[in-house]
Amino acid sequence: MSKQTRQFDEEYDVAVIGAGIGGLTCAAYLAKKGKKVKVFEQHSVPGGCCTSFSRKGFKFDAGVLHLTGGKESGAFQRVLSALEIEDEFKFKEQFQRFIFPGLTLDSSRAVEDFPRKLKELFPRESEGITNLFDIIKSIYEDIKKLPTLSPLLAKYRERSFQELVDEHIKDAKLKALVNANWHLWYPPWNNSAIDYAALMVTEQLRGYFYPLGGIQAVPDTLVRVLKSYGGEIEYRTFVDRIILEKGKAAGIETRKGKQVRAAQVVSNIAARATFLNLVGEENLPEDFVKTLNRLEISLSSFYVYLGVDIDPRTTGVDAPETIVYETYDNTEEWNRLLEGELAIPCFGISIPTLVDPGLAPPGKHVMIIMTMAPYYLAGKSWREEKGRFARKLIAKAEKLIPGLSQHIVVQDAATPLTYERYTLNTMGAAMGWAFSPQMFMKRLEQKTPIPNLYLAGHWTMPGGGVPAVALSGLRAARMILGE
Numbered sequence: 001m002s003k004q005t006r007q008f009d010e011e012y013d014v015a016v017i018g019a020g021i022g023g024l025t026c027a028a029y030l031a032k033k034g035k036k037v038k039v040f041e042q043h044s045v046p047g048g049c050c051t052s053f054s055r056k057g058f059k060f061d062a063g064v065l066h067l068t069g070g071k072e073s074g075a076f077q078r079v080l081s082a083l084e085i086e087d088e089f090k091f092k093e094q095f096q097r098f099i100f101p102g103l104t105l106d107s108s109r110a111v112e113d114f115p116r117k118l119k120e121l122f123p124r125e126s127e128g129i130t131n132l133f134d135i136i137k138s139i140y141e142d143i144k145k146l147p148t149l150s151p152l153l154a155k156y157r158e159r160s161f162q163e164l165v166d167e168h169i170k171d172a173k174l175k176a177l178v179n180a181n182w183h184l185w186y187p188p189w190n191n192s193a194i195d196y197a198a199l200m201v202t203e204q205l206r207g208y209f210y211p212l213g214g215i216q217a218v219p220d221t222l223v224r225v226l227k228s229y230g231g232e233i234e235y236r237t238f239v240d241r242i243i244l245e246k247g248k249a250a251g252i253e254t255r256k257g258k259q260v261r262a263a264q265v266v267s268n269i270a271a272r273a274t275f276l277n278l279v280g281e282e283n284l285p286e287d288f289v290k291t292l293n294r295l296e297i298s299l300s301s302f303y304v305y306l307g308v309d310i311d312p313r314t315t316g317v318d319a320p321e322t323i324v325y326e327t328y329d330n331t332e333e334w335n336r337l338l339e340g341e342l343a344i345p346c347f348g349i350s351i352p353t354l355v356d357p358g359l360a361p362p363g364k365h366v367m368i369i370m371t372m373a374p375y376y377l378a379g380k381s382w383r384e385e386k387g388r389f390a391r392k393l394i395a396k397a398e399k400l401i402p403g404l405s406q407h408i409v410v411q412d413a414a415t416p417l418t419y420e421r422y423t424l425n426t427m428g429a430a431m432g433w434a435f436s437p438q439m440f441m442k443r444l445e446q447k448t449p450i451p452n453l454y455l456a457g458h459w460t461m462p463g464g465g466v467p468a469v470a471l472s473g474l475r476a477a478r479m480i481l482g483e
């Protein structure tokens, strides 16, 4: 049949654009429930930000370094239960070590452990610490009742985490310790009190987990589940357009011109790309487009990937993740970074081979040095700065691991442009939209202004991070199924 007379090349119940964790979770659940589903992914591997790559026998996690919510009542566990794959992953518990000048603090899985350690260090602030963590835990409980806004959430919805901490803590060093988890990619005065409280409970107070075999095990498992229920995935396929019929999503068109009919379309890709490129501004309500262009985007990252032939434990670095603060007050560094300079408010050293030695050749280690980074550099280009910035971070890590630079077997690095190139997330954003107080509850809904078009991933509710995007995928699937 000639292309002119054939309207659609393929037909599915649901077409999913993007094989990030949100898209894959959604597709796997729909397939499990009997829907005919196909995922279209522009890259050659599934996972988006949650992928691994290999160099000379070393396996590096490109972005995601750990999971949270992986045990008992955690969000990720709920998704695994819904897919009935609790036993498919072999998670190993890990922890983070925070290093400040003259002070080291390890996270642990016991919810009460972190505040207890803080009280030992700052006995005069005991009462404030108790009150602060009581509020943090209450906020976390109230979040589960959203969209109903409890009085506590209403009180803090427009406040930063810094403001919440300031209400209870006086000592500047203690404030720095409480603010030390940088995983919302923003400084404390820009982080939403509510989102940060949720992060604290799910990460610092509930523990971190690492899937044996590396981070790629997560998307690979979801693809296996998808296929086991008859779902399909097509790689190296860029989706160019969401086909609309009478204003409703009716399928997709790939860059190579293949047209696929689908009763429902789920987009797991950057929100602005979904609406402004694939749907087209002319097909959307004006207000929606205005809002979309106004929403704040999260920062990106800079990673240095090292394969090393030194055992970091011999130099005392024996935590799977170490977060280093060279000062208790990194306000200036943060401000410089937000202005597009290569400043380092803090940096992390992740050594997944301490959890899974199989990720490197025998006796060697994978080491990832990371920090947050702006997409636009003031007066400079990432192309020029990439090597210099990598050397700067290695030099910082070398203060903890003497001789590190002499033991590098393999080296690579990723800038915000790298993350953008591989995941097509706008400006290489690590978390989709930012987690500022202004953005609280402003993330887009799974349901969109276009009937039959749904969203999954970190540009939609509930937010960024693997557990959250997996939940978003499950929610989108359940909406489609009418569950």
Ligand SMILES: Cc1cc2nc3c(=O)[nH]c(=O)nc-3n(C[C@H](O)[C@H](O)[C@H](O)COP(=O)(O)OP(=O)(O)OC[C@H]3O[C@@H](n4cnc5c(N)ncnc54)[C@H](O)[C@@H]3O)c2cc1C
Pocket (backbone or CB within 6 Å): 017, 018, 019, 020, 021, 022, 023, 040, 041, 042, 043, 046, 047, 048, 049, 050, 062, 063, 064, 065, 066, 067, 068, 237, 238, 239, 240, 268, 269, 270, 301, 419, 422, 423, 424, 425, 428, 429, 430, 431, 432, 456, 457, 458, 459, 463, 464, 465, 466, 467, 469
């Ligand atoms: C450097 C970094 C470190 C992080 N660390 C952690 C961590 O330790 N723990 C944690 O929980 N979270 C972490 N995050 C956040 C987490 O990775 C993300 O929030 C989450 O993985 C995003 O998933 P997603 O479902 O939104 O899809 P994404 O991962 O954004 O994937 C989207 C997919 O869509 C594909 N795509 C895009 N456009 C098209 C198109 N037009 N056609 C076809 N395919 C397309 C892309 O190739 C990609 O595969 C990190 C993120 C980054 C960047």
